Structures are given as structure tokens and as C-alpha cells.
Amino acid sequence: MKLLYWLDEWLALAEDKRQASLPILGNDLLDDVFVKYHFVDPDKPLLFTFSPAGTNVQAQDLHADFSPWGYHLAQKQKVNIIAFQHLGKSNWFRSRNLIFFLEQLSTLLTPFSCKLGYGLSRGGFAVGAFAQLLKLDQVLLFHPVSTKNKNIVPWDDRSSTDLAQQFDWDSDYHDLNLGKAKGYIIYDPTNHIDRLHAKRYPELTHLRVFGMGHGTHASYLNKFGFYKQVAVDFINNQQIDIAQFRQQTRTLRLKEDYYQSLNKANVNSAHRLGLLSKAHRILIDEKEAHVQEHQAKIDIQPLIDIAIKHQDKHPQDAVQLLETAQQLVPDDPLVEHKLKQLS
Structure with a gap:
């Protein structure tokens, strides 16, 4: 647990020497969870990310340059990052070693005044479950999962719920606990189970995207940079421009x-x-x-002006420009008149 030792020593430094000791980066392996961190400036946000389902990395896949889900995104935004990557397919961040690590870590984060959490689906569960422990200020969750405790969510009959029963869903951090965190939850309201999970987060601003499903279309939405654009907005501003978000989803549709x-x-x-x-x-x-x-x-006047200017020397070019203008504004009488003149 190199990070805990480093943070303990770092906190013992005078405040002016803390910044001089940065940047610092490293990684730890906590049972079945790999964690990678990069600290650049305590005055900038500290982002926690937890990997979603589908990023099923195995221990043998780890290498010197491996980065967990969300790590590079945070680096590009030049914020502090602690990124957690689950190992194996069915892994819900329930490892006792991981929980002990987070409990110790939570006492060593006082220099960071702004702490953020970002996760999709399984990763969103972890953000919500550890939010109070880590004293997160803002969270961004996609495809909500609040818990896999069947006594709390008996209506969650996904196959992933049955697979998750191999873990302990009664001990600490098995359910959402946002503490004072605010933020956003983004989901498809036509997905019955997602909608019910989302209702368990009344503290968050709900943003609904019809048809996004639950992770099924992640790669498709990624093609349009959907997740990245929203996350970058959240990381840099600690809020989402909702009007821009609505326009983005409308354009997608x-x-x-x-x-x-x-x-x-x-x-x-x-x-x-x-x-x-x-x-x-x-x-x-x-x-x-x-x-x-x-x-x-659309202002087509510049196209008309250029066409008129060159109609004598380059009549065919002028016609092509006017035809383009006509496609943009089909009923413009001036364009129609000039095309008849040049025909």
C-alpha cells in the first residue's frame, strides 16, 4: 500500500514543500483491484474513478504502462487521479483489503478541497457506496446500480445480480451512501431496472437519455464522444451545462x-x-x-455575390455555386432567377 505510506509522509511536510514534491505517480495491487494514482496539485480536483463492467482485465494483463479506466482522461484534464480497476469478470469492489485501504486513505486526503467521483454501472455503484467515506463533493454516474443486495432491490433480476451474490452484501459499503455529495445521474428512463435504481438517488440531478440502455450501447455512444464530453465538463467545472447536454443528446437522436x-x-x-x-x-x-x-x-448571400462576380469568366463555376445555394435554401427567388439567366 505504497500510496498510504507516501500520503502519510507527504502530509508531514510543510505546506510549501508539499507542492515542491509533486508530481508523484504510482500503483498498488489490492487483492483483485489494481489502483493507479497521479497527484499534480492539491489545489486542483482529486478525481476517483472505478471501472465499469466490460473492462474485464485479468492480473496477467497488468504491465508497467497499464492504466485503469478513466486514468488517462483525468491526466489530460491535469487533475489529481486515483483510479481503481477491478480484475476478473464478476468483481464488485467488495474485497476486504480494498475496503481497509479506502478507510485508511479517507483520513489522508485533507489537503484536497475538491473531491470528485465518476463511474459507469458497476463503477457507479462503487462511487455511490464509498462517497461518504471518501467525502466526495460531486459525483457523476451513468447507468445506475445502487446495490446488489436482493433484500433492498428485489426487482433487480439481471443475471449480473445472481452472479454478484457470491459477495457479501450485508457488511459495510454494500449500498449507496452519498453523504453530502451532489452531482448527476444519467440513465435511460425506459430501462425499468435503471429507473428504479435511479430513484434511490434523490439527491442527484437526474438527466434522462432515451434509448441509451444499460451499457449495451457504450461503444456506440463513445463513437460520438458522448461520455467523454460530459465527463470533461464535469471534471473541469464540477457541474454539467444542462442546456448543452440537452442539445448534445438531441443532436445524437x-x-x-x-x-x-x-x-x-x-x-x-x-x-x-x-x-x-x-x-x-x-x-x-x-x-x-x-x-x-x-x-x-443560413446566409447564402456570399455564395450569390461570388457567383455574380465570376459569372462572365467562369459561368460553370457560378452555376455550381448557385446550385449549392439552392440546396441550402430551395425557395430563394434570387437564386432561381440567376440560375435561369445562366442556363
Whole structure:
């Protein structure tokens, strides 16, 4: 537990010497959890990340340059990071050694005035479960899982819940405990289990994204930088620009292949396919309105001016410019008139 020893010695330094001793980076192995850390400045946020399902790293996969989920994102934002990577497929951060480490760690974080937590699904569970212990100020959770204790969430009948029963769900940190933390929880309201888990986080701001599912479409959403953009906003500002978030999700819905991907992922669910079909019809209407709205804002006058300027020497180029202008604004009478003149 090199980090604990280093923090203990670092706290004993005079405040001016603490900054001079940074940056510091290293890693620890705590039973079935690998932790990597990088400290750059105590005046900057300290971000905790816990890996989601699907990042099923094995102990033999670890190497000198290995970085847990979320680690590089924090480095790029130049904030302090402690990133936890579970090892193995079914791992819910229930290791007694890990919990002991976190309990000791929580007493050594006083120089950091801003502490953040970020996690998806399984990682979000860990953020929520350890939030009070680590005295987190703000959290960002995607695809919520509040606990796998069947007595608390008997309606969570996912296969992952049955697999998780090999762990102790009665001892400490088995359920969400946000303490004073605020922040955001982002989920698909049509996912029945996610919606019920989300209700258990009334302290957080709920942001709903129709059709995002529970992790099924993570790689698809990643293609558009969805998670990264939201996380960067959260890390840098400790809040999310909700108006921008709404615009981002609206733009995502305007992409046809978004619904093609959702239909493919939900091919075995008639109920969800019905919901997606309804949403797709709404999408078509939204898209038409979206195009009309932007067409109304397009200024095609520069294209017309260039076409008129070069119509004598380069009539074909002028026609192509005018045809482009006509595609942007189909009913413009001046464009139609100039095209007739040059025909």
C-alpha cells in the first residue's frame, strides 16, 4: 500500500514543500483491484474513478504502462487521479483489503478541497457506496446500480445480480451512501431496472437519455464522444451545462444510425422495439424541423455575390455555386432567377 505510506509522509511536510514534491505517480495491487494514482496539485480536483463492467482485465494483463479506466482522461484534464480497476469478470469492489485501504486513505486526503467521483454501472455503484467515506463533493454516474443486495432491490433480476451474490452484501459499503455529495445521474428512463435504481438517488440531478440502455450501447455512444464530453465538463467545472447536454443528446437522436444500432441491440424485446419505433417517428418530425430551423439561419448571400462576380469568366463555376445555394435554401427567388439567366 505504497500510496498510504507516501500520503502519510507527504502530509508531514510543510505546506510549501508539499507542492515542491509533486508530481508523484504510482500503483498498488489490492487483492483483485489494481489502483493507479497521479497527484499534480492539491489545489486542483482529486478525481476517483472505478471501472465499469466490460473492462474485464485479468492480473496477467497488468504491465508497467497499464492504466485503469478513466486514468488517462483525468491526466489530460491535469487533475489529481486515483483510479481503481477491478480484475476478473464478476468483481464488485467488495474485497476486504480494498475496503481497509479506502478507510485508511479517507483520513489522508485533507489537503484536497475538491473531491470528485465518476463511474459507469458497476463503477457507479462503487462511487455511490464509498462517497461518504471518501467525502466526495460531486459525483457523476451513468447507468445506475445502487446495490446488489436482493433484500433492498428485489426487482433487480439481471443475471449480473445472481452472479454478484457470491459477495457479501450485508457488511459495510454494500449500498449507496452519498453523504453530502451532489452531482448527476444519467440513465435511460425506459430501462425499468435503471429507473428504479435511479430513484434511490434523490439527491442527484437526474438527466434522462432515451434509448441509451444499460451499457449495451457504450461503444456506440463513445463513437460520438458522448461520455467523454460530459465527463470533461464535469471534471473541469464540477457541474454539467444542462442546456448543452440537452442539445448534445438531441443532436445524437438526429442520427439515423443511432436508431439502427438501438433496434439491433433490442431485437429480442418487442416492447422496446415498439418504444423505439415511436421515438423514430418523433425523430423524423424533429429532424425536419431541425433542418428548417437551420436553413432559416443560413446566409447564402456570399455564395450569390461570388457567383455574380465570376459569372462572365467562369459561368460553370457560378452555376455550381448557385446550385449549392439552392440546396441550402430551395425557395430563394434570387437564386432561381440567376440560375435561369445562366442556363
